Amino acid sequence: VLLAVYVGYLGMGAAVLQALERPAEVQAAQLLLREYWKLMANHSCLQGPALERFIEGIIQAYKSGVTLQGNTTSLGRWDFSGSFFFSISAITTIGYGNLSPSTAGGRIFCIVFALFGIPLNLVLLNEIGQLMLLGVQHCARRLEEVFHWQNKASFLMKTCALVTGLLLFLLLPPLLFSEKEGWSYDEGFYYSFITLSTIGFGDYVIGMNPDQAYPSWYKNVISLWILFGMAWLALVIKFCINILE
């Protein structure tokens, strides 16, 4: 039930944001294009200040997510998948920033949305973590019954879970990224870590390359990865602090 509520919440946020942001974005894009053609019309000997003003305008527009190139990927616009991705990044507190609301209504909604979404997200992560822990302990108990190892089984299972998690969430995804995004392995690893720790700079974001064709399962897999990876990382940190004792 909780999962359904969570997904529904994300979807609602995405829809509202899309409705709020898309018109403003389209308008900004049109304005920028108009300016660009005006500049191209008065070709002769551009002066420094005029160029600077133009660049300033370009950068301002870019910071709100609008570029000169006509095509952006679906994650880089405020259509449904883009807004969905933004909602995820907001309530998991990752906050990439490649897309950010520029209308006043969008911002106010973002605040309210996050106010309720973040506790919801925490509850969900807690649940996932507990389920994972449950699974690990279940396997440990099975091992104990089969091999009669007692304490060792639990320890073994925990290391096993740690290694599996490491592989699944931090070491293997960069390979996927290097194939789909064209990043190097290091960049993929950097991206994975920055995302799972919810720091989320936004210098690398998946799905932003307009020349790449992304398969349809890509975004869903990534969302799942983020969710489970964050829960796993929370467990690991808890283990570390346990060890501190």
Place this chain on the structure above:
Amino acid sequence: MLQSLAGSSCVRLVEQHRSAWCFALLVLGYLLYLVFGAVVFSSVELPYEDLLRQELGKLKQRFLEDHACLSEQQLEQFLVRVLEASNYGVSVLSNASGNWNWDFTSSLFFASTVLSTTGYGHTVPLSDGGKAFCIIYSVIGIPFTLLFLTAVVQRIIVYVTRRPVLYFHIRWGFSKQVVAIIHAMVLGFVTVSCFFLIPAAIFSVLEDDWNFLESFYFCFISLSTIGLGDYVPGEGYNQKFRELYKIGITCYLLMGLIAMLVVLETFCELHELKKFRKLFYVKKDKEEDQVHIMEHDQLSFSSISDQAASMKDDQKANEPFVNSQSPTSNDSSLNN
């Protein structure tokens, strides 16, 4: 709430070394850690940024020299480079050349945003060494931050919540519930005005083109550690006293984070909320009260206190779990 907090390993670690000495040491250690990070970032990134700036400057010169009738491709190429650079926070505009991204105070600001997992992205580590260091720094730093915040919040909450509530309960004779609720509301209100409304007003004055809503938006996005990065203070052109300003912002963010945690802890101690949260539990495996602490930002903070308690009991007891979703069994354990 108290039992689960007591069960958390963080708090136990803290309570073992209760003396003010150790606490001061922890605070000092944390501050030193931040400073250390800032120094390393600054020394690693500043030369690289310098280089990038020079390259961009040369590019611009060349562009201005072959002025006449620029072709579309040339302009596009130039702009692509400009945008790439602005992604990293380096601007080619002449009146922005005074804003270095990796001087000491900016690096300090950056380190604090990394450790609080806010991560604006207005400046990012450019070199490979910087990126690798960033990862290692946060792997060690984020648990450290959690430990630090737990310790601080524990101290503060004694003075801010438990003593006043007890005082009013004894002095005025109201039931503890009522006093707790009123106190929580008052605390929430005071915190919101102190850490959201007043700073928003201050920012809207100090920053040139921020109105009140944008400043409030910034305060919220930062204190919830989302950190989108579309608004970052201190990045405006010709910002006066930039270094002091950055340090001030760093302090504000840290204190705001602590305040948020204190308020949330206070709310979580309200008896009523416990029953509501029980509905979300999948399993219930022990007699004593296990309450989920909904800290809003640190991703593992909630799971730490809760699961550490369950871990400890599991190791001791080693008995099978009882899947109980009915509120009645939860209530009976609550009343213990």
